[in-house]
Amino acid sequence: MSAFFKLLARNRLALGGLIVMGLVVALALITPLLPLADPDATDTANRFLPPLSDGYLLGTDGLGRDLLSRLLWGTRLSLAVGFAAALFAAVAGAAVGIIAGFYGGRTDNIIMRGVDMLMAFPYILLALAIVAALGPGLVNALIAVSVVNIPFFARNIRGITVGLAHKEFVDAAKLAGMSNPRIILSEILPNVVPVIVIAMSTTIGWMILETAGLSFLGLGSQPPQADLGSMLGEARSALITNPHTSVIPGIMILIIVMSINLLGDGVRDALDPRLKSGALSRPMAATRVERKERPAPETSTDAILSLDDLHTQFHVKDRIYKAVSGVSLSVKPGECLGVIGESGSGKSVTALSIMGLVASPPGIITAGAARLEGRDMLSARFGELRRLRGRRVAYIFQDPLATLHPLYKVGDQLIEAISCHRAISKSEGRKKAIELLKSVRIPNPEERIDIYPHEMSGGMRQRVGIAMALANDPDVIIADEPTTALDVTVQAQILSLLSDLRRERGLAIIFITHDFGVVAQLCDRVAVMYAGRIVEEGPTMEILRAPAHPYTSRLIACVPELGEGKRKLEAIPGLPPSVDNLPAGCAFADRCLKAQDSCTKGEIGLEGSGSRAVRCLFPEPGFAEETA
Amino acid sequence: MGGYILKRLLLAIPVILGITVIVFLIMAMIPGDPATAILGSYATPDNVARINRDLGLDKPLVARYFIWLWNMLHGDFGQSFSLNRPVIDVVLERFNNTLILAGTSFVLCTVFGILAGVISAARQYGLADKAITFAVLLGISIPSFFLGMMMILFFAVDLRWFPVSGMTAIYGGGDLADVIHHLTMPALALAVVATGVVARLSRSAMLEVLRQDFIRTARAKGVREGRVIWGHALRAAMVSIIPVLGIQAGFVLSGAVYIEIVFQWPGIGRMLVDAILQRDILLVQGGVVFVASCYVIFNIIVDVAQSLLDPRIKT
Numbered sequence: 001m002s003a004f005f006k007l008l009a010r011n012r013l014a015l016g017g018l019i020v021m022g023l024v025v026a027l028a029l030i031t032p033l034l035p036l037a038d039p040d041a042t043d044t045a046n047r048f049l050p051p052l053s054d055g056y057l058l059g060t061d062g063l064g065r066d067l068l069s070r071l072l073w074g075t076r077l078s079l080a081v082g083f084a085a086a087l088f089a090a091v092a093g094a095a096v097g098i099i100a101g102f103y104g105g106r107t108d109n110i111i112m113r114g115v116d117m118l119m120a121f122p123y124i125l126l127a128l129a130i131v132a133a134l135g136p137g138l139v140n141a142l143i144a145v146s147v148v149n150i151p152f153f154a155r156n157i158r159g160i161t162v163g164l165a166h167k168e169f170v171d172a173a174k175l176a177g178m179s180n181p182r183i184i185l186s187e188i189l190p191n192v193v194p195v196i197v198i199a200m201s202t203t204i205g206w207m208i209l210e211t212a213g214l215s216f217l218g219l220g221s222q223p224p225q226a227d228l229g230s231m232l233g234e235a236r237s238a239l240i241t242n243p244h245t246s247v248i249p250g251i252m253i254l255i256i257v258m259s260i261n262l263l264g265d266g267v268r269d270a271l272d273p274r275l276k277s278g279a280l281s282r283p284m285a286a287t288r289v290e291r292k293e294r295p296a297p298e299t300s301t302d303a304i305l306s307l308d309d310l311h312t313q314f315h316v317k318d319r320i321y322k323a324v325s326g327v328s329l330s331v332k333p334g335e336c337l338g339v340i341g342e343s344g345s346g347k348s349v350t351a352l353s354i355m356g357l358v359a360s361p362p363g364i365i366t367a368g369a370a371r372l373e374g375r376d377m378l379s380a381r382f383g384e385l386r387r388l389r390g391r392r393v394a395y396i397f398q399d400p401l402a403t404l405h406p407l408y409k410v411g412d413q414l415i416e417a418i419s420c421h422r423a424i425s426k427s428e429g430r431k432k433a434i435e436l437l438k439s440v441r442i443p444n445p446e447e448r449i450d451i452y453p454h455e456m457s458g459g460m461r462q463r464v465g466i467a468m469a470l471a472n473d474p475d476v477i478i479a480d481e482p483t484t485a486l487d488v489t490v491q492a493q494i495l496s497l498l499s500d501l502r503r504e505r506g507l508a509i510i511f512i513t514h515d516f517g518v519v520a521q522l523c524d525r526v527a528v529m530y531a532g533r534i535v536e537e538g539p540t541m542e543i544l545r546a547p548a549h550p551y552t553s554r555l556i557a558c559v560p561e562l563g564e565g566k567r568k569l570e571a572i573p574g575l576p577p578s579v580d581n582l583p584a585g586c587a588f589a590d591r592c593l594k595a596q597d598s599c600t601k602g603e604i605g606l607e608g609s610g611s612r613a614v615r616c617l618f619p620e621p622g623f624a625e626e627t628a
Numbered sequence: 629m630g631g632y633i634l635k636r637l638l639l640a641i642p643v644i645l646g647i648t649v650i651v652f653l654i655m656a657m658i659p660g661d662p663a664t665a666i667l668g669s670y671a672t673p674d675n676v677a678r679i680n681r682d683l684g685l686d687k688p689l690v691a692r693y694f695i696w697l698w699n700m701l702h703g704d705f706g707q708s709f710s711l712n713r714p715v716i717d718v719v720l721e722r723f724n725n726t727l728i729l730a731g732t733s734f735v736l737c738t739v740f741g742i743l744a745g746v747i748s749a750a751r752q753y754g755l756a757d758k759a760i761t762f763a764v765l766l767g768i769s770i771p772s773f774f775l776g777m778m779m780i781l782f783f784a785v786d787l788r789w790f791p792v793s794g795m796t797a798i799y800g801g802g803d804l805a806d807v808i809h810h811l812t813m814p815a816l817a818l819a820v821v822a823t824g825v826v827a828r829l830s831r832s833a834m835l836e837v838l839r840q841d842f843i844r845t846a847r848a849k850g851v852r853e854g855r856v857i858w859g860h861a862l863r864a865a866m867v868s869i870i871p872v873l874g875i876q877a878g879f880v881l882s883g884a885v886y887i888e889i890v891f892q893w894p895g896i897g898r899m900l901v902d903a904i905l906q907r908d909i910l911l912v913q914g915g916v917v918f919v920a921s922c923y924v925i926f927n928i929i930v931d932v933a934q935s936l937l938d939p940r941i942k943t
C-alpha cells in the first residue's frame with residue numbers, strides 16, 4: 001500500500017490533481033462557515049455586475065445574486081450529488097454483481113441479460129426516460145444518473161465475484177455450514193470492497209459531470225437552488241452579453257473533472273504493474289547504439305558476416321542487464337554456425353543485435369561491431385539498415401503463430417517481403433510467392449497463398465516463415481530457434497529443408513538453439529554461450545567428440561540421442577547467474593563440479609589453438625589430450 | 629458473411645424487445661392514472677376516453693405493453709400532444725438532423741482520435757506524445773456544453789466565423805454550404821470528448837501491438853517504418869479500437885443532447901428535453917425506443933465491420 005502511494009506521489013500530475021481536488025473539497029466543506037452572502041438573495045439593482053466589483057468578488061448574475069457565494073454553494077451541491085450518485089450506483093451495482101456472480105447459473109444469466117439490455121441504451125436516453133417518468137428535479141436526476149451507471153459496476157463486480165466464488169475459502173465456508181448471505185457478507189464482500197472503491201473513484205468525475213449535465217438541461221436542480229450545471233444553464237441566455245456568468249461555473253466544472261481525471265490516471269498507472277517495469281514502452285525501429293569507442297577495424301576477411309566484441313545491454317530503471325558481453329562470431333558463405341545455450345544465455349539477443357532488432361527501449365548496444373562484408377551495420381543509418389534487412393540478411397523466428405501477422409494472408413506477407421525491396425507487379429508477386437511456397441515444400445501453394453496464418457499447422461507456418469526469409473535470396477539467414485515450437489518429425493523436416501537450401505543456394509546460416517541434437521544435424525561449427533559470453537567454440541564434430549568446457553559436456557550429456565533432442569536443458573542443476581549481477585571470474589562456477597578458488601578470481605579468456613577455443617581454467621580431459 | 633449478418637440481426641430482436649420493456653416499465657412508474665399522466669393539461673374527459681380506447685390504458689399492465697408494442701410494429705408510436713403531430717413523424721424528422729450532427733462528429737472523432745493515438749504511440753515520450761496527451765486530458769475533462777458555449781463566444785461572437793446557433797439560416801438558407809457553415813462548431817464541440825477517448829485508447833492499443841513479435845518480423849523483412857506503424861501495427865490495433873468506436877458512438881449520440889441545446893440544433897435530443905419539460909410522455913417514449921433501437925442496429929454494423937477486419941472471428 002505504501003508503495004502504491006509512493007508511486008502515486010512520484011506521478012506529479014496525479015499529485016497535482018490530488019491537491020487541487022483536496023482544495024475544492026475542503027472549500028466545499030467549509031462553505032457554510034465562510035462569511036458569504038446568501039446565494040439566493042436577489043438584488044435587482046446590482047444585476048450582472050462584473051467580477052472584482054465592490055463587495056462582489058466574482059460579480060453577480062442576472063438576478064443580482066452574489067456569484068462567489070453561488071459558485072461555492074453550487075460546487076458543494078454538485079460534489080455532494082455526484083458523490084451520492086456514485087455511491088448509490090456502486091452499492092446497487094455491487095449488490096447485483098455479487099448476487100449474479102455468487103449464485104451463478106440461471107440467476108446470473110437472467111440478471112446479466114438485464115444488465116446487457118440496460119447497456120444497449122446510449123446512456124443519456126435511459127437517464128432522460130427516467131427523468132421523464134419521475135419528473136425533473138435534483139433527486140430524480142441523481143437517481144437517473146445512478147441507475148444508468150449500475151450496469152458498469154454490476155459487470156465489474158460480477159467478474160470478480162465469479163472468481164472468488166470458486167476459491168477454497170468459500171468452499172470451506174460452505175462446508176462449515178455457513179448460509180449463503182453470510183458467506184457473501186463475511187467472505188466475498190471484504191474482497192470486493194477495494195475494487196468497488198477503485199471503480200467508484202474512477203467514475204465519480206463522470207457522475208459529477210452527468211448530474212451537472214442534467215441540471216444544465218433544466219432537468220436537475222430547480223431554482224432557486226443551483227448546482228454548477230444549472231448555474232451554467234441559467235447563464236446561457238446571457239452568454240453573449242455577460243459571459244462571466246457562464247465562464248465562472250464552467251471553469252469550476254472543468255477544474256473538478258480535470259483534477260479527478262488526473263488523479264484517476266495516476267491511480268490507474270500506479271496499479272498497473274506493467275508500467276512499473278517499463279514494459280509498456282514500444283520498441284523503436286532499430287536498436288539504440290551507444291558506443292563509447294569506435295569499433296576496432298575488421299580482422300577476418302573471408303567471412304560474409306562477423307560480430308566483433310558485441311555488447312548488448314538492457315537498461316531497466318536503474319538496473320543494467322548485460323545480456324551480451326563481448327561476443328565475436330563469424331560465418332563464411334555456405335557455412336552453418338550453431339549458437340547454443342540455455343534461455344537467458346544471450347544467444348537470441350546476439351542474433352537480434354546483428355540487424356538492430358533488439359527491442360529498444362530497453363535494449364542498447366554499447367560496444368562492438370556487426371559487419372556484413374566488412375561494412376559495420378551498427379554504424380549504418382536506418383535507411384541503409386532497413387534496405388539490408390530481409391534482402392541480404394534474413395531472419396527466421398521461433399513460434400510462427402506470433403511472428404506472422406495474424407490479419408494478413410500469408411501470400412500478402414510473402415509478397416510484401418519482396419515488394420519492400422523492389423517494385424514488383426501484382427501478378428509477378430503472386431507468382432513469386434507461389435514459387436517460394438513450393439520451394440519450402442508446401443503442398444497446394446496456389447491455395448495456401450490465400451489463407452491466414454491461424455488456418456495453418458505449426459509446421460506449415462514455419463515453412464512460410466522460411467519462405468519469407470528466402471524471398472530476396474539473402475546471403476545470410478539467422479534462424480532463432482526455428483524448430484523449438486514444433487514436434488520431432490516436423491522439426492526433422494524443417495532441418496533437412498534448411499540444410500538442402502543451404503547447399504543449393506550457398507547460404508550462410510546462423511542457427512540459434514538450445515539443443516545439441518539439432519546442432520549436430522545441421523551445423524559445421526558451434527559456439528556455446530553462457531551468461532552472455534561464448535564459453536567454447538569449434539567444429540561441431542570435434543566438440544561433440546571431446547567437449548572442452550564443463551558446461552558443454554553437460555549440455556551434450558543432456559541430449560538423449562542425437563536428432564531426437566526435445567529434452568530441455570534444465571536438466572543441469574542450478575540456474576545461470578542473473579546478468580545484472582555477474583560474479584567475478586567464471587560465470588559457471590556455481591554450477592561447476594570442478595570449480596576451484598582460482599576460477600572466481602579474475603577474467604578468464606577465450607583461449608585455444610587452431611579451430612577450437614574455450615573459456616575455462618580446467619578444460620575437460622578429453623580436450624586436453626587432443627590438443628596436447 | 630450473409631448468414632452472419634442475418635444471425636446478428638436475429639439476435640438483435642430480443643435486445644430491442646428488452647429495450648421496449650425497459651422503457652415501458654420506466655414509463656409505468658409515473659404515478660397516478662396513466663391516461664391523465666400522458667395527457668397532462670390536455671386531459672379532457674373526451675381525450676381520456678379516446679386515449680384509453682386507442683392505447684388500452686385502462687387495461688392491466690401486460691395488456692397495455694402488448695397493445696403499445698403492436699401499435700409500434702405498425703409504425704404507430706402515438707400522437708404528440710404538445711406538437712399535435714404523430715410521434716413517428718416528429719421523431720424521424722428530428723433524428724435525421726441528429727444524425728447529421730452526430731454522424732459528422734463520429735467521423736471526426738474516429739479520424740482524429742486514431743490519428744492522434746497512432747502518432748502519440750509512435751513517438752512515445754516524445755514532444756508530440758506529450759502535447760497530444762495533454763490535449764487529450766483537457767479534451768476529456770471539459771464538459772461539451774461548456775466548450776460549446778465558449779466556442780460560440782469566441783468563434784461566433786468575437787471572430788464572427790460561424791453563426792451562433794441553428795441548423796440553417798432563417799432567410800435563404802438550407803443548401804449544403806449553409807448547413808456545413810452551421811454544422812462546423814456543434815460538430816467539433818461534440819467530437820472533442822470522444823476524440824480524446826479514442827486517441828487514448830488507440831495509443832495504448834498501438835503500444836500493445838508494437839511490442840508484438842509480428843512487428844519485429846515486419847521490421848526484419850525490411851518493411852518501411854511508416855508502413856510498419858500505419859499498416860501492420862494499426863491494422864492489428866484496429867481490432868481493439870473498433871469495439872470502442874461502437875461505444876463512443878453511443879457517447880456521441882448522448883452528448884448530442886447537450887450540443888443540440890447549446891447550439892439550438894433541431895435534433896432529437898432537444899426534442900426529448902422539450903418533451904420532458906412539456907410532459908409529452910408519448911413523444912419521450914417513442915423517441916427513446918426509436919433511437920435506442922437504431923443504436924442497437926449500429927452496433928451490429930460495428931460487429932460486422934470487426935468480423936470483416938479480423939479473419940479469426942468465426943462468422
Ligand code: SF4
Binds near residue numbers: 588589594616618619
Ligand atoms: S573455469 Fe573453473 S568453474 Fe569455470 S567452468 Fe572451468 S573449471 Fe568450472
